[in-house]
Amino acid sequence: MIFKKLTEEIKKKNCPICVGLDTRLEYLPEGFIKQFDIVNVQGVCEAIYEYNKQLIDELCSIIPSVKIQNAYYEMYGIEGIKTYKKTIDYARQKGLVVIVDVKRGDIGSTSSAYALAHLGKTPLLETHVPFGADIMTVNPYFGTDGVQPFIDVCKDENKGLFVLVKTSNPSSCEIQDLVLKSGKYVYENVADLVIKWGLDTIDKDCGYNAIGAVVGATHKSEGIKLRKLMKNTFFLVPGYGAQGATADDVAGMFDSMGGGAIVNSSRAILCAWKKSPELTFTEAAKKEVLLMRDSVNKAKNI
């Protein structure tokens, strides 16, 4: 079960941190970019892949997981998607749990196709693995019949989901924090659905089920509330660092054993070289990850 593997890797490395490979060209140091012919999209994609690869090489022994943001690859069209796939493959080859941040969701038949694309195998006379990630993010707006095909593929392939519950951005309040007649917030109702969706996928060894939740680091009190509600749900916690959240904000999203959550940071790690000009970009990223790891571990309520 993928959350069992993720839990073990987090424990082994003592690092509940996920590095977000939202690798934008403007995050790369000039000296690095110079090696590539960035006049065209091929050159830009080569630079992005090489940056990802060097970061993965430096960080794979200290982090359990990377999160790859699909949008920053789609923006380069077909070449971008090739780079996305190469990055997934390289990270998995290095033993990392690969989360693809794609936030898909649609009517059932269409969600089936997305689930095969990102986590499964497409039925052909020869086996075809389109992207082959371990965990994907999913948008819940369609409700159960739109999410079920993702759950089915998770069961078949031992994969996992992180369903959006409370997102890290300021405007998340506009829909997610609407107050229902029942007195609950919309996001609490989504949390109830996520619990239901995970019910028969629980792994007794790690205590978590295959249907995790996205809970923004920027929402401390909501995170604490959701942690109490969602006892068997693994949390992906984005928004640390560049989006403003601190170790203190995320501490309450871990369970009483200090598990059950992984905190993502993208920009602060990809751009760590700006803060430490004396270091290479990989050294600077490593320093930033270790700082973040220590802050988060220290702040945990255990």
Added chain:
Amino acid sequence: MIFKKLTEEIKKKNCPICVGLDTRLEYLPEGFIKQFDIVNVQGVCEAIYEYNKQLIDELCSIIPSVKIQNAYYEMYGIEGIKTYKKTIDYARQKGLVVIVDVKRGDIGSTSSAYALAHLGKTPLLETHVPFGADIMTVNPYFGTDGVQPFIDVCKDENKGLFVLVKTSNPSSCEIQDLVLKSGKYVYENVADLVIKWGLDTIDKDCGYNAIGAVVGATHKSEGIKLRKLMKNTFFLVPGYGAQGATADDVAGMFDSMGGGAIVNSSRAILCAWKKSPELTFTEAAKKEVLLMRDSVNKAKNI
């Protein structure tokens, strides 16, 4: 403005119908498939592209628009995405308004990348158009700051959006029909946001703004209500045919002049050959489109 163009094309062809290219291998006649080496993903993608191309050739003089469902291409990985791009390009070349059904949505910085990918140009030393569609579907769960980057690209590039308001699937009720303290449904609140997002993009010639809405054909009464609320919003209406909705169900989604909406059908058109074995698949698709066009035009409340 894209909804002006779409309105003109609908009027010119007297056809408020959009053909959904959700082209799955199992929708293709055996005799057609035989021409391709479908043992591998390249062969499958060739078959899908050729099917799309022949349908576009047959239908482009009678329909205003196609909707291309991203999931059915992503499920074939990189080859699938190449086919997706080729299909977009071919449909645009044939003068069709191309809607890409991608249902993206994320925090602001990420939504910017998705907007460039699907509707815009990616800034490089040479201009790069990743996918170059006319209109894309967007998920509203993140709220304003997650949608604004899509609106910005629409303004810059004269493109449009269809934001999910009330989706066609049965479970759409689980989140979209939650009743708020105010007495409104969640989807009505989303409709209010969509109206606000479109306010300063209105085109005086056609009366519609650049931020349209997805309203499922399977929700007749909700559609009538939303039509009254959203006077300047163009509707994409999926769910006709295979999902069970009829011409009578969609009639109330048009405005008093019979405009402001386009009804999508995918499966019933792609698989029309099953109903008419005496025809080629393109002839059968044409017959089905004309039947659907006449039914919808007849049912309109004008």
